[in-house]
Amino acid sequence: MHEPRRAEAHEAGGGSDESRRLLEAGLNLKPSGRVHAPSSTAPPESASSGAAGEITVADPVFSCRDLSVFYGDKRALKNISVDIGRRQVLAAIGPSGCGKSTFVRCLNRMNDTIPGARVTGTITLDGQDIHDAASDVVRLRARVGMVFQKPNPFPKSIYDNVAYGPRIHGLTRSRADLDEVVCTSLQRAGLWSEVKDRLKALATGLSGGQQQRLCIARTLAVQPEVILMDEPCSALDPIATAHVEDLIDELRESYTIVIVTHSMQQAARVSQRTAYFHLGELIEVGATEQVFGNPQRKLTEDYITGRFG
Numbered sequence: 001m002h003e004p005r006r007a008e009a010h011e012a013g014g015g016s017d018e019s020r021r022l023l024e025a026g027l028n029l030k031p032s033g034r035v036h037a038p039s040s041t042a043p044p045e046s047a048s049s050g051a052a053g054e055i056t057v058a059d060p061v062f063s064c065r066d067l068s069v070f071y072g073d074k075r076a077l078k079n080i081s082v083d084i085g086r087r088q089v090l091a092a093i094g095p096s097g098c099g100k101s102t103f104v105r106c107l108n109r110m111n112d113t114i115p116g117a118r119v120t121g122t123i124t125l126d127g128q129d130i131h132d133a134a135s136d137v138v139r140l141r142a143r144v145g146m147v148f149q150k151p152n153p154f155p156k157s158i159y160d161n162v163a164y165g166p167r168i169h170g171l172t173r174s175r176a177d178l179d180e181v182v183c184t185s186l187q188r189a190g191l192w193s194e195v196k197d198r199l200k201a202l203a204t205g206l207s208g209g210q211q212q213r214l215c216i217a218r219t220l221a222v223q224p225e226v227i228l229m230d231e232p233c234s235a236l237d238p239i240a241t242a243h244v245e246d247l248i249d250e251l252r253e254s255y256t257i258v259i260v261t262h263s264m265q266q267a268a269r270v271s272q273r274t275a276y277f278h279l280g281e282l283i284e285v286g287a288t289e290q291v292f293g294n295p296q297r298k299l300t301e302d303y304i305t306g307r308f309g
């Protein structure tokens with residue numbers, strides 16, 4: 001059915017602060033990782049029994065099948081198969097080290113940037129294989145934006161942070177167009193009223209919560225379809241967290257969101273579907289109320305009832 005593929009990771013950009021910031025902003029402009037046909041030396045697939053719950057959804061944005069990730073010899077994800085629904089929030093939960101971040105990084109090929117990382121299996125975005133040789137990784141990372149745990153604004157003005165992606169991707173034709181994109185993105189990120197009078201001020205002078213919403217605005221400015229959020233609130237205080245959670249709720253009307261969170265309360269508040277990972281396996285996936293209210297696997301139940309994790 002699905003031909004396994006292997007996308008071999010490669011060095012992304014010298015590891016400088018600037019290249020790291022660009023990558024973290026989903027703006028990696030380096031060439032994509034190479035895609036190889038499966039080789040006979042590929043490690044054997046695990047005999048994973050598959051996740052409990054419904055892995056398929058109608059009209060998926062992403063479909064992942066038999067997705068595995070290796071860091072050198074270590075296998076961090078084991079045969080994950082799951083669809084991600086359009087204009088929904090999928091929460092990835094599970095104990096630390098279970099592979100949540102690795103999973104979301106697969107969705108915009110950020111694992112390609114980790115030396116020694118190797119991805120097998122297939123991922124389609126709107127039906128197109130993202131590891132296909134014809135797939136443009138720069139375009140992919142514009143379509144699938146990423147927001148990180150720690151807000152990571154560029155040491156530039158608020159305006160220039162948001163304008164950065166549209167400028168690099170040539171999305172606007174005039175200064176007026178760019179002004180419009182910056183304004184709209186900041187409005188969508190719920191930050192406009194707080195910064196409209198100081199767009200030329202340094203972004204690093206904003207509070208942590210404002211910086212995170214600025215990073216969301218920066219992601220929105222390149223018109224993504226999907227936003228990946230890797231523990232976006234873990235560095236924020238409760239008020240800033242509530243702001244970002246409200247924002248996620250608004251954004252899902254227009255975007256698909258995948259959020260990694262260690263907070264089960266947060267997963268329950270913001271997501272419609274929840275995926276529970278354990279030791280690199282997807283144990284269970286389903287409607288959030290069902291996963292929290294009536295888990296089908298004991299491992300899921302033990303985690304959500306606080307028995308471990």
Ligand code: ADP
Pocket residue numbers: 071074076094095096097098099100101102103114
């Ligand atoms: P989680 O997000 O659930 O905490 P991760 O995806 O970060 O889990 O990690 C899954 C496993 O992969 C862990 O055992 C972790 O140590 C390993 N891992 C993650 N990133 C790397 C990396 N860059 N190099 C080597 N191992 C890694």
